[in-house]
Amino acid sequence: MSRLSYDAALAVLHWLVARARERSLPGVRLNLAARCTLVRLARSLGARDLGTYAWQVLVPDWPTFLHTVAPTLESRLATSAFAGLTDRLPISLYRQHFTLVFDAGRLAAVEEDPGAEAEFHCHPDAFAPLVLGQRTLSELRYQYPDVSIADRRQLLVETLFPPATGFLYTCTG
16 A cells, blocks of 8 residues: 555656656556555546456465464464464365464464365365465355365454455566
8 A cells, every 4th residue: 555645646647647658658557556546546537457467376385384474374363253262273275184273372383184174175276365365265165166164164264364455566676
């Protein structure tokens, strides 16, 4: 989210349009997050949205990744109905099975557990969009009918993996 004031954002847009005209360019492309003030202002003034790309993220080792983002998951639990949770959440990605082990609100372990009776079955291609906040659980269930979850686990999974506004900035140079 940009902290530009309306007047500053308007001045930036005018400057960009002037530079594009000087160079005989057909327009200005704002490769910025959708909720950025500059993008929102440009849209309100009639700019066309050319769409965005979906993330294509491969996480080769889910247990390690989930353990790495444990502080974020623990923070989400702490500010929810699951504060202080002590429980296990078995997850199946069909060929890979693991269990999130919570102890007093902390992610104590992510155990590879091929024999566990999973309460959350997720298509392997759907797990990254869920975990990274690109798609909600209900969106995934619509897109992948084989995504299933025990009723008592739905709120926990939605708490751990809420939708998020994300944007990947590229660095060159």
